[in-house]
Amino acid sequence: MSGGVDSAVAAARAVDAGHDVVGVHLALSRMPGTLRTGSRGCCTIEDSLDARRAADLLGIPFYVWDFSERFRADVVDDFISEYAAGRTPNPCMRCNERIKFAAVLEKALALGFDAVVTGHYAHIVTDEHGNRELHRASDEAKDQSYVLGVLTTEQLAHAMFPLGTTPSKAVVRAEAAARGLTVAQKPDSHDICFIPDGDTRGWLAGRIEPEQGSIVDRAGTPVGTHDGATSFTVGQRRGLNLGVPGPDGRPRFVLEVRPRTNEVVVGPKEALAIRELAGARISWAGLDPVASGLTRVTAEGDAWAPFPCEVQVRAHADPVAATARLAPTTTPDGEPDGRATELVVEVDEPLFGVAPGQTAVLYSGTRVLGQCTIDRTVSAVPATAS
């Protein structure tokens, strides 16, 4: 129970469903800050008090569980090191993967509980064979299935999302008000909870040592300098301070961040378009596509035949039609390197602003199939074209 309206109503519905419910608030920071109105973080004293009050009104016991050390290691430090490696992580996803449905769930199971209930907008469907599937919420505007795409079968087996079939957030707020919950009109949180002022760049600047380096074009020709490659994100246009326009006079965008050489690669907007993405850190939410009958293992046994799906690369992006396959990772010459198997996703129409470190979640209709962390992308525009 974060102290927000969603988890409060989720808890209320779990109580109504007849479960034996205990409210748990996660302490994720050793320094929860001070009381302040309109706080947006998830770690503040005010949020903890709101969660406690909601549990009290629901008549359920309430406890604070301290996962600040794990949160720092698995989410905050991971966030910093991913940025330092030139990647763009999603910390909320990481928190679901490592904290809420791992550390918290594991502790709950050991203490004698059966499941973790959250206020996420997503829907778990059980098929005729008892297999659990993760689906988009009924309210597509609030759907959070993307940030739950990292959950595995085992984690899904112990997860409950009572808000998944609610038609809209307004219904949840109305229900909270009808139940007398004081958080009924509390504003939604939007920012990364450990960066309460929302200034991610400023926050990172104090944690990653910036080093001056070159801004280069796609051919590798230096076109400017920067004060630290890791403060750039793929797709970024502002803040490049190149002084002179590109050869064609058009604005230039960050195409790639190369932390190893401390280079930022820039180019025209169309060069941001990618036609393929791939990643080797893969998980399946329930039965995998082979077991689900969506594809088959190839004759060689080390790959899956291409299968149609949709791919979503950000929490609030639209899914795009794609074809996915599982294939051995290859050397630059296209030969299998024997190191891993990666999920390769070819999109039907170009995707823009996709950065390594982001998560690609595969869907089949409303169903979440699984995900991979993006390791590499293939541009839709050959480098020579610009």
Next chain:
Amino acid sequence: MVVYLDHAAGSPMPASIRGAYLAALEHVGNPSSIHSAGQAARGMLEGARERIAATLGVDAVEVVLTGGGTEAVNLGVKGLFWQRQAGAAGDRAVAPDAAPDAAPARADRPRPRILMPRAEHHATLDAVEWLAAHEGAQLRWLEVDEVGALRLDDFEAALAEGAGPVDVALLTMLAANNEVGTLQPVAEAAALAAAHGVPVHVDAIAAYGQVPLAPLPAGVSAVSLSAHKLGGPVGVGALVLRRGADVVPLLHGGSQQRGRSGTMDAAGAAAFAAASDEAHAAIAERAARKAQLRDRLAAGILAALPQVELRGAAGRAAAARAAGRVAEADAWAARALPGTLHLTVPGAEGDSLLMLLDLAGFAVSTGSACQAGVPEPSHVLLAMGLHEQAARGALRVSLGPETTEADVDALLAALPDAVARATSAGLAARTPTLGR
């Protein structure tokens, strides 16, 4: 049906005290008013003050009623510190029975040093750290031993440091540790302090009404008390300020009491006096009864859960008793609060234990302070030399006057399952295995 075993956090108000409180609440009038109603309220208040004073062998004028223990501690610590600085108004901060040629009567120089053991309650810790951050105080931590008692050798060493005792503002110390229940060497420390003209504030909130504190040792200038630890109301406390020891006040206003402004709570004082009378009327019998139940609990835990460590002087007593070393056990027991048992469970979080026991119907505590309900490893256990991991699995059981053998046996029956589950859940910092 809840078995309440958290009396150290707050002891439920017995019907007798509730009756006295309700009767007192029927009185009309502000004790500072001149009219007869005010005088009647004043009479009730002063009668209560006298009864509280009597339990410590002090005069009524030496009892300053406060809005609870934290205010008393803040007044004692900050008030004495400020009084000891050059330019402070008033006379002296040293107890009257200190060595006559010790400190000069008036603060004639800065005395920035505050000596404070590492295992104090947060009311003291935070007050002193605030003085250090904002008022120029220099904090000298004093070490405690492995049962949590102040090390007198370190206190003596600290007195001799720098310019010597002359620049020490005060020593502040507990009478009994609130987490592990170990009694502190107040008389010895106060004698040392008095010999050097250093005033002593004693936080007796955990000890008052549990063990006899009268007569107060020579050299103790101020003693903090709280009513709700002995069945009185919350928000009522007192600072016993020895005659001649002055404090700079925290609150400014109507000067209703020595060193404290604010309308006096006559009914609260009456209820506090009733609770303190009840606790002191049978203090030896109550203590013996609680000690016997505590020993039963300790022996049961040692027998059923050999991995559990019992902490503090009471823990040492239990271990010695289990080994048949009676004299040693009695010696340790004499250094422990009768009703407190503190234990640590290796590999478990105290908050897991607390939750499981709570859901099973037992109200106990981890003993340490919470920030937004976040349990932190106890500074007391760390000061006693425990590693942070060992300190995380802490549980404090504190008995009250109405605790029964059946309560203790029920806890003993519930504890193994809670310990097993909490141990299997492990420490929060461990790496989870669920997920990809």
